[in-house]
Amino acid sequence: MSSILIKNIGTLVTGKLEDPLRKADSIYIEDGLVRAIGIGLKHRADQTIDANGITAIPGLIDSHSHPSIGEYTPAQNSLSWITNYMHGGVTALISAGELHLPGLPLPPDARTALSVAIVTKRCYDNLRPSGVKVHAGTLLLVPGLTEKDFDEIQALGIKLVKFIFYDYSLLPNGEAERYVKWARSRGIKVKIHSGGVSRSGVSQVAGFDIVHKIQPDIIGHITGGPIPMAEEDMIRIARESECFMEICTSGNYRLALVLARYVKANNLHHRVLIGTDTPGGTGVVPRGILREIAFISSVGEIEPEKSICMATGNVGRAHGLNIGILEEGRPADLVLLHKITGSVAKNALESFAKGDLPGISTVIIDGEVRVAGRSQQTPPPERVASQSCC
Ligand SMILES: [Zn+2]
Structure with a gap:
């Protein structure tokens, strides 16, 4: 199976209440699982996604x-x-x-x-x-x-x-x-x-x-x-x-x-x-x-x-399911999202805090990119993640 390196994440939300925000800007995914989360990860991957500073949350x-x-x-x-x-x-x-x-x-x-x-x-x-x-x-x-x-x-x-x-x-x-x-x-x-x-x-x-x-x-x-x-x-x-x-x-x-x-x-x-x-x-x-x-x-x-x-x-x-948390060893289900153009918010979390819908750029399920560029259901986020292959 393939591997993905996501870099330049602005904010990373874990989905874990004890520790909802994690200081990290990259996620390395291999064989459908999150293998590493950290700062400035340099793994070689089949695909690189530049998050352009936007927010990552669990699917x-x-x-x-x-x-x-x-x-x-x-x-x-x-x-x-x-x-x-x-x-x-x-x-x-x-x-x-x-x-x-x-x-x-x-x-x-x-x-x-x-x-x-x-x-x-x-x-x-x-x-x-x-x-x-x-x-x-x-x-x-x-x-x-x-x-x-x-x-x-x-x-x-x-x-x-x-x-x-x-x-x-x-x-x-x-x-x-x-x-x-x-x-x-x-x-x-x-x-x-x-x-x-x-x-x-x-x-x-x-x-x-x-x-x-x-x-x-x-x-x-x-x-x-x-x-x-x-x-x-x-x-x-x-x-x-x-x-x-x-x-x-x-x-x-x-x-x-x-x-x-x-x-x-x-x-x-x-x-x-x-x-x-x-x-x-x-x-x-x-x-x-x-x-x-x-x-x-x-x-x-x-x-x-x-x-x-x-x-x-x-x-x-x-529900006793191994999903919903962004951490090493878990399924790579995640969403990259950001504020929508015209919103007074600065980023995705502030959008939610102000009651605004954020825009989705990327959806990944089990390490497979399902939405790239922008979602067909939300307005486009002001900044989107960009993908490149090695
Ligand atoms: Zn019902």
Whole structure:
């Protein structure tokens, strides 16, 4: 495989909250992995990218997306959305369930839910649109699943199950609790659809009480997707649990701001994940993650390098995936970006802090350049990275 040396990086964001900024101006990539990060690296490489002083961040991970079939999104009858998201800096998608499959009976019965998870997992393992890592096959938890079913999804490498259609009046029978135990013992994370009813019309409402009973790992769109739980419930979850909490583009801005302020005041940045909860009724939003980082950084007044961690390293950690962090030995998934001409910001981080969208110049996934020069979805950055071959 090939090697790349990126030099003249202005600012390097790691995606790691403990240490979000690293003093370095070069990254050496070989065989799809970051091999070295440092100052003035001189490795010989097949390809050299001069970042021209712009910012490098880890590839963005959408913590809450809804893939269905390849790049087709039935919810909006549109094509190529994954490639468009990639041009918005997204290098990985976490599926919150493939529930938009045309004609899928909702809620599905156990056999159907399991079959959908298996089929979508196998399809996306075999197809990575524009190189984007689609973590699909998220099992929708419905009554009647067996421990053998959990063995089967574990063997396939499925890492996530989700409560959304489960009838919570059945909780006293202990089945949901067993699901959580079966998932945890197999290294599978549990997510819950929280808040009000979603587009399907048949998702179950969940606030603090249901979350408290189920004890999931991740609260899906705690600030709404689209309808959030009551504000008091959200704050109780932030205060009384250790769950990861998603803020999604599809949600309620007022509650997103309330949560951002609470997180900042109580130093809970490590528990926040950014997702879009798209495609769906909210639409296809290729710049959704960038806009959410800008919202949390500007209106929420959280340092942009920390907001970026919420859409990178935090998401990888929450889902047990080795992605979202720019460091030696990790997959070379990264984005080079800068301020857009006319923005009052000086660089990408300041763009986020001022609420402006930055422009993307380069996207690299597993050491392969997927966007060069400029993105087709953001306005062009004022300065772009340039490539040369040796
Ligand atoms: Zn969703």
